[in-house]
Amino acid sequence: MSNPPPSNLFYQTRLRRPVLARGEGVYLWDSAGRRYLDGSSGAMVSNIGHSNPAVLAAMRRQMDLSTFGYRLHFENEPAEALATRIAQRMPEGLDRVFFVSGGSEAVESCLKLARQYKLARGEGQRWKVISRFPSYHGSTLGALAVTGMSLMSAPFAPMLREMPKIPAPTCYLDRDGLSHEARGLRYARLLREEILAQGPETVLAFIMEPVGGASTGALVAPDSYYSEIRAICDEFGILLISDEVMSGAGRTGRYLAGEHWGLRPDIVALSKGFGAGYVPLGAMVADRLIAETVIDAGGFVHGHTYAGNPLACAAGLAVLDEIDRLDLIAAAARQGAALKGRLEGLMACYPFIGDVRGKGLLLAFELVADRETMEPLPTGLNAHLRLVDIAYEAGLIIYSRRTRGGRIGDHFLVCPPLIVSDSEIDEIMEKLDRALALFA
Numbered sequence: 001m002s003n004p005p006p007s008n009l010f011y012q013t014r015l016r017r018p019v020l021a022r023g024e025g026v027y028l029w030d031s032a033g034r035r036y037l038d039g040s041s042g043a044m045v046s047n048i049g050h051s052n053p054a055v056l057a058a059m060r061r062q063m064d065l066s067t068f069g070y071r072l073h074f075e076n077e078p079a080e081a082l083a084t085r086i087a088q089r090m091p092e093g094l095d096r097v098f099f100v101s102g103g104s105e106a107v108e109s110c111l112k113l114a115r116q117y118k119l120a121r122g123e124g125q126r127w128k129v130i131s132r133f134p135s136y137h138g139s140t141l142g143a144l145a146v147t148g149m150s151l152m153s154a155p156f157a158p159m160l161r162e163m164p165k166i167p168a169p170t171c172y173l174d175r176d177g178l179s180h181e182a183r184g185l186r187y188a189r190l191l192r193e194e195i196l197a198q199g200p201e202t203v204l205a206f207i208m209e210p211v212g213g214a215s216t217g218a219l220v221a222p223d224s225y226y227s228e229i230r231a232i233c234d235e236f237g238i239l240l241i242s243d244e245v246m247s248g249a250g251r252t253g254r255y256l257a258g259e260h261w262g263l264r265p266d267i268v269a270l271s272k273g274f275g276a277g278y279v280p281l282g283a284m285v286a287d288r289l290i291a292e293t294v295i296d297a298g299g300f301v302h303g304h305t306y307a308g309n310p311l312a313c314a315a316g317l318a319v320l321d322e323i324d325r326l327d328l329i330a331a332a333a334r335q336g337a338a339l340k341g342r343l344e345g346l347m348a349c350y351p352f353i354g355d356v357r358g359k360g361l362l363l364a365f366e367l368v369a370d371r372e373t374m375e376p377l378p379t380g381l382n383a384h385l386r387l388v389d390i391a392y393e394a395g396l397i398i399y400s401r402r403t404r405g406g407r408i409g410d411h412f413l414v415c416p417p418l419i420v421s422d423s424e425i426d427e428i429m430e431k432l433d434r435a436l437a438l439f440a
């Protein structure tokens with residue numbers, strides 16, 4: 001990669017990529033004219049593809065009217081309409097929508113609403129939010145406190161009120177002779193044990209990604225896990241927060257991933273696919289009783305300046321229109337099944353692929369040193385960085401992580417926009433195959 005010019009911009013590291021020039025459909029072009037297939041929808045964001053004309057037109061129409069009116073001064077029609085639209089697709093009773101501008105803000109909102117609800121009910125001793133390890137819920141301090149990724153939280157340890165964690169249900173790594181569903185129950189019951197160890201009267205909520213994202217690489221629990229988790233939360237009066245920031249908006253082949261298991265959370269965090277890369281947009285959706293209780297008790301002590309601005313909400317509405325018009329939730333299920341089958345096919349050629357997993361178009365594969373034992377590749381190989389770079393050179397964008405400190409090794413998310421066609425899936429596979437051959 002050529003040396004980038006000096007810049008005033010900085011992100012995580014000195015790594016600089018080529019300059020983005022334009023996008024269309026599943027493709028992005030850099031300023032030198034090179035084309036990349038966006039095989040991870042950025043960071044699992046661009047669900048309806050790039051430069052969707054209907055969304056751009058809706059944004060232009062809204063820009064001509066108004067782009068901002070502070071929510072304490074004005075209501076606005078796009079925000080009202082988007083809240084109604086989101087509520088219509090939520091599980092029964094989850095119909096109070098609080099807008100924010102991204103996933104971390106959505107998670108912060110969920111944690112704070114849960115706390116205020118229990119305070120309003122006279123249960124102020126409840127403040128602990130149990131989460132899973134590994135997990136990712138965002139990079140702001142509150143969201144980081146429930147995030148199970150030690151590398152991300154370690155520098156801030158003195159500033160964080162670290163929350164209790166239970167192991168994520170990484171059943172595919174277990175060699176214990178149990179059935180898949182029995183493992184699901186065993187992992188769910190770790191929540192029960194943790195609640196008892198913490199003191200049930202001190203526990204406020206449990207937060208999880210129903211289908212894992214960056215931290216676990218599209219981890220899906222056995223069916224038994226989800227109903228057991230719900231039952232345990234109910235047994236102890238603990239709120240269930242479902243983080244659908246990555247898995248929502250149809251990516252797994254349902255509007256919310258939790259629908260695959262009939263999961264009825266108390267509060268949901270949404271973002272990514274709702275703004276779909278057109279605008280920063282997120283939302284917390286809460287059970288009506290929870291939201292009303294907090295409002296009646298004096299109000300929700302929380303908010304972000306840009307929340308519910310008309311431009312973001314008009315874009316969000318147009319995104320949902322396009323998801324419906326193009327039948328993208330069904331497409332995610334259909335194309336996801338096809339792509340997953342093709343990824344599984346790679347296991348015959350590449351013995352270092354240990355697992356392929358996920359739902360709909362939230363898919364991942366994991367590299368291992370030994371498929372029998374599922375021992376991860378040595379850390380020093382930096383496989384997660386190397387393979388991404390090789391694929392990038394071949395014109396394919398995929399997303400990778402290595403979960404240090406956990407049992408999961410190098411994993412790679414293959415999550416193209418939900419509009420991906422059959423021939424584009426062929427192209428993903430051809431480029432990925434080439435990259436894996438070079439990696440080997």
Ligand code: PLP
Pocket residue numbers: 043102103104105107136137138139209213214243244245246271272
């Ligand atoms: N929650 C989940 C499940 C995520 O995947 C992410 C981002 O990847 C977040 C929260 C944080 O979202 P954001 O990066 O928009 O703050």
